[in-house]
Amino acid sequence: MIERIIGNESGGNPHAINLTDNNAKAGTPSKGILQYIDPTFNNYAMPGHHGNGL
Secondary structure (H helix, E strand, O other), rough: OOHHHHHHHOOOOOOOOOOOHHHHOOOOOOOOOOOOOOOHHHHHHOOOOOOOOO
C-alpha cells in the first residue's frame, strides 16, 4: 500500500517538490517521496530527523 502511495505522490523521486498546489501558494510546498509539507514532517519526525522534509 505504501508503495502505491509513493508512486502516486512522487513517482518515487525523493527530490520531488510540488510547486503548484495550495500548500505551495501558501509558501510550504509538498516535498519528498510522500509529499509532506515541512510543518507536518517536522511534527512527526523522529529526534535528529527534523529539517526540510527531504
